Amino acid sequence: MNFQLSDAQIQAAYTLAEERYAAFGVDAAAALAVLVDVPISLHCWQGDDVLGFEDPERGLSGGIMATGNYPGKASNIDELRADLDKAYSLIPGRHRLALHGSYLDSPSRIPRDELLPQHFASWVDWAKAQDHGLDFNQTLFSHELADDGFTLAHQDAGIRQFWIDHCIACRDIGAYFGAELGEACITNLWIPDGYKDSPADRLAPRQRLLAALDAIYAKDIDPALNRDSVECKLFGLGSESYVVGSHEFYLGYAATRGVLLCLDAGHFHPTETIADKLSSVLLYVPEVLLHVSRGVRWDSDHVVTLTDDLQAIMQEIVRCDALENVHIGLDFFDASINRIGAWTIGTRNALRGLLMALLEPRSLLRQYENAGDFTGRLGLLEELKGLPFGAVWDYHCAQQGVPVGMDFMREIRDYERTTLSKRN
Numbered sequence: 001m002n003f004q005l006s007d008a009q010i011q012a013a014y015t016l017a018e019e020r021y022a023a024f025g026v027d028a029a030a031a032l033a034v035l036v037d038v039p040i041s042l043h044c045w046q047g048d049d050v051l052g053f054e055d056p057e058r059g060l061s062g063g064i065m066a067t068g069n070y071p072g073k074a075s076n077i078d079e080l081r082a083d084l085d086k087a088y089s090l091i092p093g094r095h096r097l098a099l100h101g102s103y104l105d106s107p108s109r110i111p112r113d114e115l116l117p118q119h120f121a122s123w124v125d126w127a128k129a130q131d132h133g134l135d136f137n138q139t140l141f142s143h144e145l146a147d148d149g150f151t152l153a154h155q156d157a158g159i160r161q162f163w164i165d166h167c168i169a170c171r172d173i174g175a176y177f178g179a180e181l182g183e184a185c186i187t188n189l190w191i192p193d194g195y196k197d198s199p200a201d202r203l204a205p206r207q208r209l210l211a212a213l214d215a216i217y218a219k220d221i222d223p224a225l226n227r228d229s230v231e232c233k234l235f236g237l238g239s240e241s242y243v244v245g246s247h248e249f250y251l252g253y254a255a256t257r258g259v260l261l262c263l264d265a266g267h268f269h270p271t272e273t274i275a276d277k278l279s280s281v282l283l284y285v286p287e288v289l290l291h292v293s294r295g296v297r298w299d300s301d302h303v304v305t306l307t308d309d310l311q312a313i314m315q316e317i318v319r320c321d322a323l324e325n326v327h328i329g330l331d332f333f334d335a336s337i338n339r340i341g342a343w344t345i346g347t348r349n350a351l352r353g354l355l356m357a358l359l360e361p362r363s364l365l366r367q368y369e370n371a372g373d374f375t376g377r378l379g380l381l382e383e384l385k386g387l388p389f390g391a392v393w394d395y396h397c398a399q400q401g402v403p404v405g406m407d408f409m410r411e412i413r414d415y416e417r418t419t420l421s422k423r424n
């Protein structure tokens with residue numbers, strides 16, 4: 001099957017699309033000028049099912065799970081970087097990579113509370129060479145001191161201190177990324193702490209977590225180098241009945257301590273969307289990190305598709321004029337499909353959702369709304385769904401020198417044949 005479009009077809013479709021949008025007062029070229037500058041933070045962990053390089057023998061554990069065994073998974077740093085290079089080459093724009101503490105580059109095992117910038121120096125070299133930004137995450141799972149489901153809220157002060165020291169070490173690594181690359185790193189904290197069944201004491205673990213966080217963030221770090229975010233959750237695997245780091249907990253923490261709040265699209269009640277939260281949260285916390293994900297019935301971390309939910313999130317960022325203070329990161333790990341395909345499709349969709357939002361005739365919609373013309377508002381919102389945003393997207397991909405339309409699949413299939421299928 002030939003999916004290829006000629007340059008002339010791409011241009012002609014774009015010209016028509018531009019006119020269609022212009023009729024609603026929308027400048028498609030201006031939308032693309034904004035889109036090209038928005039970085040998406042790709043998550044390293046889609047490439048190897050969240051295993052990392054700390055201990056090749058140890059599987060993933062601690063409240064998250066990757067399902068599927070599609071062949072060709074990256075099992076060392078070189079493979080992961082090669083796979084990432086492939087994915088970035090199929091995505092328009094300049095983007096970032098979110099690393100995890102467990103993705104260190106070291107020949108020997110380093111205790112997590114002793115991680116140093118030098119263990120991530122080769123990632124910095126790679127990021128510089130590829131012109132990517134870097135973000136970071138503390139890793140409080142897949143570890144013997146997290147196996148009973150508690151880390152920073154653990155009853156044992158020694159275990160708490162181990163994790164506090166890990167988190168502090170990671171902030172310094174984040175600051176090192178920021179200094180080396182000249183752009184702030186966002187270091188995100190998620191912990192698995194919680195109970196499978198109904199607790200008798202919900203308060204004490206939260207008091208312990210609060211004290212641990214204050215210890216972790218006690219040291220001031222220049223926000224031009226590193227900024228911290230805390231990720232809330234409603235429920236998890238093994239923490240179905242109680243999660244210490246709930247939304248209320250971290251919203252209060254972020255608002256009073258001035259750290260960023262991380263909202264993961266899969267971490268709420270299935271009918272609850274993070275889109276509606278942005279305009280509230282941004283009144284109280286200066287910046288937000290998003291983990292754009294797709295839960296299917298639960299926090300299943302499916303690849304991001306162009307759902308209503310995704311569109312609503314992107315609309316809210318644009319409508320709130322918050323592209324500067326909402327950082328868009330991804331968080332999914334599907335091991336049942338080609339992992340480079342997962343990154344590529346998920347990231348392209350995040351960008352497509354953002355483009356649709358940028359192409360919205362905001363002033364016209366608000367005009368209807370403010371005049372009480374809710375029928376006009378509904379009519380226009382529905383009409384927009386049929387406008388040729390795809391032609392604008394194709395044109396953008398062509399301009400940015402990445403595959404147009406389904407062409408990216410040919411490259412993924414080639415890479416699978418030449419590289420992934422040779423891995424054991």
Ligand code: RNT
Nearest residue numbers: 045050064137190264331
């Ligand atoms: C888990 C959180 C967290 C992880 C990553 C791997 O529920 O979403 O962000 O997915 O740290």
Ligand code: ZN
Nearest residue numbers: 231264291331
């Ligand atoms: Zn997440």
